[in-house]
Each structure stands twice: as C-alpha cells, then as structure tokens.
Amino acid sequence: MINYFTSHFDTLRLEFWPLLVGGLASGFIYAMVAIGYTLVYGVLRLINFAHSEIFMSGGFASYFVIRAVIGTSQPSGLESILLIGLGVVSGGAAGALVAVLVERVAYRPLRRRKAPALAYLISAIGASYFLFNLAGKEFGRYLYAYPTIFVNHPVFTIFGAGVQMYYVVVAIAGVIMLITLDRVVAKSKLGRSVRAVAQDAETASLMGVNIDRTIVVTFLIGGALGGAAAFLYGITSGVIYTMGFTPALKAFTAAVLGGIGNIRGAVLGGLLLGVVESLSVAFVQGSYIDVAAFTVLVLVLLFRPTGILGERLGRSA
Amino acid sequence: MKLRLSKTVAGVASSALLLMTVPAIGLASASGAAAKPTFTIGYEGPLTGSNAQLGLNMVFAVQLAINNANKTHALPFNLKLASYDDQGSPTLSPAQASSAVHNKTLVAIVGPAFSGATRAAEPYYSAAHIATVSPSATAAALATGKKNNNFMRVVAGDDVQGAADAKFLVKTKSVKSLYVIDDGSFYGAGLAAVVAQEAKSLGASVTPNSYPESGSCGGTASASEYTAAATQIVASGATGLFYGGYYCDFGLLLGALNSAGYKGVVMSGDGSLSPALITGTSPASAANNVYLSVAGGGSANLTGKLATAYRALSHFPANNATYAAQSYDATNMIIAALKKVYKAKISVAKLRPAIITALHKLVYHGVTGKLSFQSNGDLNAKTIVDFSQVQNGQIVSVGHS
Numbered sequence: 001m002i003n004y005f006t007s008h009f010d011t012l013r014l015e016f017w018p019l020l021v022g023g024l025a026s027g028f029i030y031a032m033v034a035i036g037y038t039l040v041y042g043v044l045r046l047i048n049f050a051h052s053e054i055f056m057s058g059g060f061a062s063y064f065v066i067r068a069v070i071g072t073s074q075p076s077g078l079e080s081i082l083l084i085g086l087g088v089v090s091g092g093a094a095g096a097l098v099a100v101l102v103e104r105v106a107y108r109p110l111r112r113r114k115a116p117a118l119a120y121l122i123s124a125i126g127a128s129y130f131l132f133n134l135a136g137k138e139f140g141r142y143l144y145a146y147p148t149i150f151v152n153h154p155v156f157t158i159f160g161a162g163v164q165m166y167y168v169v170v171a172i173a174g175v176i177m178l179i180t181l182d183r184v185v186a187k188s189k190l191g192r193s194v195r196a197v198a199q200d201a202e203t204a205s206l207m208g209v210n211i212d213r214t215i216v217v218t219f220l221i222g223g224a225l226g227g228a229a230a231f232l233y234g235i236t237s238g239v240i241y242t243m244g245f246t247p248a249l250k251a252f253t254a255a256v257l258g259g260i261g262n263i264r265g266a267v268l269g270g271l272l273l274g275v276v277e278s279l280s281v282a283f284v285q286g287s288y289i290d291v292a293a294f295t296v297l298v299l300v301l302l303f304r305p306t307g308i309l310g311e312r313l314g315r316s317a
Numbered sequence: 318m319k320l321r322l323s324k325t326v327a328g329v330a331s332s333a334l335l336l337m338t339v340p341a342i343g344l345a346s347a348s349g350a351a352a353k354p355t356f357t358i359g360y361e362g363p364l365t366g367s368n369a370q371l372g373l374n375m376v377f378a379v380q381l382a383i384n385n386a387n388k389t390h391a392l393p394f395n396l397k398l399a400s401y402d403d404q405g406s407p408t409l410s411p412a413q414a415s416s417a418v419h420n421k422t423l424v425a426i427v428g429p430a431f432s433g434a435t436r437a438a439e440p441y442y443s444a445a446h447i448a449t450v451s452p453s454a455t456a457a458a459l460a461t462g463k464k465n466n467n468f469m470r471v472v473a474g475d476d477v478q479g480a481a482d483a484k485f486l487v488k489t490k491s492v493k494s495l496y497v498i499d500d501g502s503f504y505g506a507g508l509a510a511v512v513a514q515e516a517k518s519l520g521a522s523v524t525p526n527s528y529p530e531s532g533s534c535g536g537t538a539s540a541s542e543y544t545a546a547a548t549q550i551v552a553s554g555a556t557g558l559f560y561g562g563y564y565c566d567f568g569l570l571l572g573a574l575n576s577a578g579y580k581g582v583v584m585s586g587d588g589s590l591s592p593a594l595i596t597g598t599s600p601a602s603a604a605n606n607v608y609l610s611v612a613g614g615g616s617a618n619l620t621g622k623l624a625t626a627y628r629a630l631s632h633f634p635a636n637n638a639t640y641a642a643q644s645y646d647a648t649n650m651i652i653a654a655l656k657k658v659y660k661a662k663i664s665v666a667k668l669r670p671a672i673i674t675a676l677h678k679l680v681y682h683g684v685t686g687k688l689s690f691q692s693n694g695d696l697n698a699k700t701i702v703d704f705s706q707v708q709n710g711q712i713v714s715v716g717h718s
Contacts, residue, residue, distance in 0.1 A: 015552040018577070022544040029541075141365045143533055143565055145572070145599035152576045152600075164576050236572055237540030238533050238599065240367060246532035246539050274541075281545040286528040287501060289542050 017161030027274025028174030032229035033251030034266035036222030052244030053131035058227020061094030095227015259307030362430030363405035377631035382648035414438035432456030433503035452643035473700035479511025481702035492557030500562030509561030534565035568597035575603035646683030
C-alpha cells in the first residue's frame with residue numbers, strides 16, 4: 001500500500017504541473033459551457049439538454065468558416081490571432097443562433113401553455129436528438145480535424161512544464177469571455193433584468209421587465225459562450241456530430257458542482273472538474289478519468305447538496 | 318352485432334390472405350423453373366460512423382467480386398450483395414447479424430470487419446451455420462480452435478502482428494522503454510497486450526495504459542483525455558509508443574503528442590492503417606514518421622484492371638484502400654465454395670453449412686496470395702507482417718518482418 005502511494009506520488013511529482021495546466025484548459029472550456037446551463041436554469045428553472053447540440057453547432061460553424069478562410073495557407077503571427085478571433089466569433093454566433101432557435105421552437109410554445117417541467121425535459125431531449133442527427137446527415141458521421149491555425153509549441157514553462165500555445169489561447173479567450181459575462185450580468189441593465197427574472201419572474205414583469213426578451217437574451221449569451229467554447233475544444237479534439245455529448249455532460253456536472261444557477265459557481269466548478277479529471281490520471285489508469293470526475297461530484301454533493309457556492313443567480317453574482 | 322361484425326372482418330381478412338398467397342406460390346415455382354436462383358452474400362462492417370472508411374474500403378471490393386462473378390463466371394446462379402452496417406460496434410452488431418441470419422437468400426458473410434463486433438455477432442452466425450470470412454477481424458481470440466469453425470479470416474491474427482510489431486520496435490528501432498496504450502476495445506486491448514508481452518520478453522521495460530474510445534470517435538470518453546495521455550507519455554521518458562486501436566482516436570492522440578513535444582518512435586497496428594488517419598490528425602504533420610503495421614500481405618492492393626474497376630465503383634483509389642484486396646479474396650473464396658456445393662433446387666438451409674465445409678477444404682490463389690484455412694479458421698500460410706510509415710502525409714511501405 002505504501003509502495004503504491006510512493007510510486008504514484010513519484011509519477012505525480014513529474015506530471016503534476018503539465019497535468020494541472022492541461023486540466024485548467026479543459027476547465028475553462030467546461031466553465032464556458034456550464035454557464036449556458038446555469039443561466040438558463042437560473043431564469044427558467046430548467047436544464048437545457050439541447051445545450052450539447054448548441055455546442056456542436058458552434059464547432060461546425062467555426063470549422064467551416066476557418067477552413068474556408070485558411071485554404072492552403074500556413075497562418076502565423078497576427079494572422080493566427082485574427083483567425084482565433086474569427087473562430088471564437090463564428091462559433092459564438094452559430095451557438096447563439098441555434099440557442100435562440102431552440103428556445104423559440106422547443107421551449108416557448110410550452111411556456112405559453114404553462115406545460116409541466118417534465119414536458120420541457122422531453123422537448124429538450126427531442127431537440128437534442130433532432131439536431132445531432134441532422135448534423136450527422138448533413139456533414140457526415142466522421143471526425144473533421146481543423147487546419148493548423150497556429151503553431152502549437154511551448155511558449156513558456158512553469159516549474160519545468162512547457163505551457164503550449166493552445167493552453168495560452170484557451171486561457172486568454174476563456175478569461176476575457178468569462179470576465180465580460182460576469183460584468184455584464186452584474187452591472188448592465190440587461191444583466192439586471194436577467195437577475196430580476198431569475199429572482200422572481202412575476203414581480204420582474206410587473207416592474208416592466210420584458211420576460212420573453214430576457215429569456216431570449218439568456219439563451220443567446222449561453223449559446224454564444226457554448227459555441228465559442230466548441231471552437232476552442234475542436235482545435236485539438238476535432239469536430240463531429242456527436243462531439244457535444246461528453247463535454248456538455250461534464251459541463252452540466254461542473255454547473256451542479258459549483259451550484260447550479262450561480263455563474264461564478266459554474267466557472268469554479270468547471271475549472272475544478274477539469275483539474276481533478278486531469279490529475280486523476282496520475283493516480284489511476286486513463287480509463288478512469290470519467291469515473292474520477294463523477295466521484296468528486298457525488299462527494300461534493302454529499303456534503304454540499306446545493307453545490308460549492310450554492311444556487312443563487314438572483315442574489316449576488 | 319358486434320360478434321357478427323368481427324366474424325365478417327375475420328372472413329374478409331382470411332380470404333384476402335388466401336388471395337395473396339396463391340399467386341405468390343405460383344410465381345415462385347414459375348420463376349424457379351425459368352430463371353437462375355439468386356443468392357445473397359452479406360457484408361457486415363462499419364459503413365457509417367467515425368471508422369466507416371475501413372468498411373467502405375471493403376464493401377466496394379465485395380461488390381466488385383460479385384459483379385465480376387455475375388458477369389464472367391457463367392455461374393448457375395446469380396449473386397447479389399446485402400450490406401449490414403454495424404458501425405464497427407459490438408453493441409450494434411448482434412442486431413445486424415440477426416437480420417442477416419433471417420435473410421432467406423443469404424448464404425455466407427464477408428466480415429464482420431471489427432474484432433469486437435465479430436465476437437458479439439458470431440453466436441448468431443454460428444447457430445445458423447453461416448460461414449463468416451473476415452477480411453480484417455484480427456483479434457487472436459477469435460480463432461477459437463473449434464473444429465470446422467464457421468469463423469475464418471484471410472488475415473493473420475494479432476498474435477502474429479503484435480509479436481512482429483514488438484520486435485520491430487525493440488530490435489529494429491532499439492526502443493528500450495515502451496509505452497503501450499490501448500483503446501479498451503476487444504481488438505485494441507488484445508493487440509496492445511501481445512505487443513506489451515512480446516516487448517517485455519525481448520528485454521524492454523513496458524508501461525501499459527488504457528484510454529477508452531473518445532466521444533469524438535464513437536466512444537464516450539472526453540477527447541481531452543489525450544492531453545493527459547500525452548503528458549504521461551512524455552513524463553514517463555518512454556522512447557517508444559505503441560497504440561492499439563483505430564485511426565480516429567489515434568489521430569487525436571497524435572495531435573496531443575505533437576503539442577506535448579513527444580520525440581519517440583510511435584507505432585500502431587492495422588486499425589490505424591488508413592489515409593483517414595492523416596486527414597483526421599490536426600495538424601496533419603503530427604502523423605508524420607508514425608509506423609503502421611498490417612499482417613498477412615494486408616497492404617496488398619488491388620492492381621491493374623481490378624483497381625480501375627474498384628475506383629469506378631467506389632470513387633476512391635484502390636491503393637491504400639486497406640483490406641480491399643482481402644475483401645475481394647474473401648468474397649471470391651465464398652463464391653468458389655458456393656460453386657462447388659451448389660446443386661439445382663438445393664435449399665439455402667443446406668447450402669449454408671455446406672459452404673463452411675467447402676471453405677475449409679478450399680485452396681485459393683487470390684490477389685493476396687495462396688489462401689487456405691486451418692480448422693480454427695486462421696490462415697495456413699506463414700504470415701509476413703508489412704510495415705509502413707507516414708512520410709509527408711503519405712503512407713509509404715518500409716519493409717516487412
């Protein structure tokens with residue numbers, strides 16, 4: 001037993017920093033997707049199970065845009081930065097568009113008819129199946145790999161671990177988007193109406209908040225972040241019609257881990273999940289990476305049933 | 318009234334049934350006397366899904382062999398193809414096998430293509446006495462040693478391939494510490510285990526690990542697992558890496574290894590031997606210098622007129638269409654066996670087991686060489702394992718064992 005731990009701590013010592021960096025990168029992606037779940041939950045008390053396909057739409061859109069723009073060229077320097085921007089924007093735009101469409105087609109008719117919560121769930125699953133099968137039919141059921149957008153070499157080292165360009169790109173893009181979102185929700189009029197609807201939809205509407213518009217905005221923001229995250233995810237993992245399933249499930253886990261409905265909780269949950277998953281491979285086999293993630297979730301929920309930061313989009317954020 | 322109505326309905330229905338069956342019987346006997354009977358040769362493999370390319374390589378070769386037989390052999394029967402798409406998945410293949418078994422004109426199967434799918438489908442084929450001649454299912458454990466096995470294959474098992482790969486890595490490439498990863502599939506884990514064991518016995522130190530098939534490639538794991546995998550491989554200081562699995566996941570691993578700056582010798586088996594490995598790797602240059610192996614003349618291609626005809630059917634070139642040549646041979650072996658046992662008015666139920674027996678006696682000179690089966694379904698010939706390498710985005714042959 002002692003041998004087991006000393007040998008594993010030996011590997012951990014060697015691998016800790018690179019695994020931590022890799023884990024933080026997937027953490028940022030989980031966080032951006034988790035926001036989509038958390039915002040919609042905060043406002044509608046509903047888990048948008050079609051979010052995985054909103055993610056996938058962003059992946060495909062940015063793939064096709066980037067491929068068309070790059071052609072056969074070998075981008076570097078400023079071109080690479082512009083292309084990353086283009087990928088984030090096109091992924092975000094497609095994600096936002098599909099999210100708004102899903103809200104229109106799958107949720108709004110139910111809301112008008114005051115349908116029970118279970119109906120939303122089925123509607124969401126239906127939308128999800130429809131979208132990923134449509135993508136499989138239209139784009140083929142195989143993996144597309146992005147053309148090279150930037151040269152992925154180590155940029156600097158932390159404690160001997162080379163930090164690659166990809167991680168830098170994910171971290172910078174992630175931080176910019178998450179901080180912008182946090183400020184928008186905390187300070188702007190738009191954010192105030194989102195928080196007001198989350199707290200008490202009826203009172204908010206009496207105070208003159210347009211509920212339908214606020215809900216559309218919520219889907220739009222969540223979809224944009226999810227679509228942009230799909231671009232960052234796809235750079236290394238490729239794009240395929242089923243690409244949304246696993247990352248979205250993880251992001252949902254992250255949202256619950258941090259406290260669903262809580263934006264900062266979603267970010268914390270995402271980063272934590274990414275890091276735990278990544279570090280777990282040093283202790284157990286690679287095949288247990290998903291088991292480790294859900295073990296942590298169960299343990300946290302045992303002690304804090306509402307997640308690390310608790311459910312509270314309405315109150316602070 | 319209610320009763321009378323239901324009686325009337327029943328009466329109408331039964332007379333309708335009679336009317337429908339009578340002409341059908343008449344038709345069947347008429348066509349039996351006049352035209353040649355039609356038999357179906359099935360193909361089971363992945364035709365959609367992330368590993369579809371391997372299956373498409375095969376099914377067009379099966380179609381080509383059937384077309385040629387119908388055109389040139391002047392056979393006393395017609396042949397047609399029915400394809401059963403199992404996406405290479407062990408969970409989908411039983412349903413496909415069951416539907417093949419119930420096809421009333423089906424006499425034998427080319428395939429199944431993937432080892433895990435084959436293991437899951439074999440009980441159905443075996444119970445129905447249907448010969449399955451696989452062009453590509455290489456897992457060692459599939460050749461059960463059962464007498465007159467209905468499973469046969471025109472490629473060597475992974476015990477042969479894995480041993481040759483280990484020797485190539487440890488002896489030819491002087492790898493002293495080897496990292497062995499598998500994808501958790503029946504095929505990948507089996508091949509990786511053989512490589513690990515053989516490399517150990519040749520004196521290399523071996524670190525085995527398993528990363529299940531990712532969500533990007535038909536599995537359920539996070540594709541980001543390969544980032545962690547690459548980190549571990551680099552940190553382990555291993556000078557060589559063997560991957561047991563298919564090209565889709567291997568491409569993702571190669572991308573991650575490239576980012577992590579891994580410099581060792583990288584090799585994989587026949588599951589990764591496809592041009593789709595290069596198009597599925599980002600950046601494509603990350604696949605450069607990777608070694609790939611395939612057993613049993615597996616890199617043999619259809620050539621000359623066959624290649625032209627193949628291209629006309631498939632719309633992709635025959636060179637590098639891994640397992641097309643094997644599928645062509647497997648189909649022709651089934652046709653040859655069927656020709657031997659066919660008698661006028663013989664039923665499909667009698668043909669099926671007769672074909673198994675005939676295949677076990679058959680010696681066939683195909684495009685991949687002289688082929689005959691042992692009683693366990695493995696090839697008789699001493700097998701050569703071919704090695705190739707990705708060079709500047711092309712798969713180039715670099716010799717054999």
